[in-house]
Amino acid sequence: MIKKITLIAGARPNFIKIAPIVHALKKSGKIAYRLVHTGQHFDEKMSHTFFTQLHIPEPDVNLNCGGGSQAEQTAAIMVAFEKELLANPTDLVLVVGDVTSTMACSIVAKKLNIKVAHVEAGIRSYDMAMPEEINRLVTDAITDYFFTTTTWASENLKKAGVFDDQIFFVGNVMIDTLLSKREQFVQPGFWNDFNLEPKKYFVLTLHRPANVDSAENLLVLLKEITSNVNGLPVLFPIHPRTAKVLMESHFTSNNLRIIEPLGYLEFNYLVENALCVITDSGGITEETTVMGIPCMTLRDNTERPETIELGTNELLGTNPQAIAPALKTLFDQQWKKGSIPELWDGKAAERIVTVLENL
Structure with a gap:
């Protein structure tokens, strides 16, 4: 049974995705969490503003790993996060998206034999020139629980050999934030x-x-x-x-x-x-x-x-x-109208927390 999880946020997209998960965990009250900010984005507009506007509580720790090349930043996050996990043991590390922090913290957790959950797992561009694609592939190669935004993403994981009982199609937490803040x-x-x-x-x-x-x-x-x-x-x-x-x-x-x-x-x-x-x-x-x-x-x-x-x-x-x-x-007013994908309804974080409670 999972009693405590560590949540990772490092860059602008992470804050948007982690916010509804924090709110859902607080509402449920069944799982304790520790929020770790890696410091990957250290600009005021890229970081603190998002915590304030999205009503995310101040992180329990900021690893202050901003700046440097991708390799330098990855290394800095891994060194700092290892110390963080050793000082604050957890049952599960939950990462979101596909930034450097996502990959680096996943690797550290698995090296310490801690389970990893990846929110927004399985999305693929198949473009290895994109740093984000490498982050996705590495993270999904060692993840234990996969939360997907679409059936496309779920199918990508199945094709890669991930078992059905590890994949949870929950919808899009980014849309949770959008819908909750739209007014x-x-x-x-x-x-x-x-x-x-x-x-x-x-x-x-x-x-x-x-x-x-x-x-x-x-x-x-x-x-x-x-x-x-x-x-x-x-x-x-x-x-x-x-x-x-x-x-x-x-x-x-x-x-x-x-x-x-x-x-x-x-x-x-x-x-x-x-x-x-x-x-x-x-x-x-x-x-x-x-x-x-x-x-x-x-x-x-x-x-x-x-x-x-x-x-x-x-x-x-x-x-x-x-x-x-x-x-x-x-x-010419010929642009397509479009529709909203399945489960992009503002309740993805609630589904994720329900899964976590039942693992």
Whole structure:
């Protein structure tokens, strides 16, 4: 019987996914938990703001493992988390998503013969150039209990040899947070400064190295987007590293609005009121699917096929020439409407806790 679990959060997507699990555990009261923040994201907007807005209690410990290369960060998290587990024994380590912290803490737990549960297990892009894909594969190779967002993810695990009784199709905890916070979305302070109106602007997010690390690639994408949106504003919450590349290139556009990274409630207010989202993120495509917002993904693959098969997302690839035709389809009001995937109903965390109580 599981009496105590350790929950891992390290980066922005983790906080969104861990929040409903914390709330469900507190509501149940049957399993004690310890919340460990690895410190992978140490920027105020990427970390503390999310704890505050999502009403996550202060972590029991922050391992402060931010910065450095992927290898350095992985090593730092593993060393620090091993000490944490030795000092605070647990029955189960629960990890979420596919960031460096997810993989690093899973390895440490298994080396100490502690069971691992993976929330959002089984999603696959089959693109080994993505660090997240490596994190997923390694984590799922040593996980004991797999909580999946879709039947696609469950099938991926079965094909890899995972037994049926280890897989639990529970839905999407990221959507739990979205639905529980939707009435609390907050209009950003710059809304009036930019003269924004609902459904009369775009939201753009780019962070993948193939899109933002090369100034040439980034500029081509921005030119294609800004010149084909019929003059509407394009709001671009930008990472400091990307901002530096853009600044050095001296790119300017009358309708591109560069803004700092936003808190969860402000960002999703923008998304919900946007005409369309253009992104290279995976999680945002889930949120746009549930909110019914057209979404264009600038990637050659996705680990979330349900957002395309069922939702509002389309995979444009990395060829900038695909952007203009997609935008024409949008402005011609021919974009697909989409539907909401099974069990994306705001109750995934409750199902996870019920499973944990019965293990």
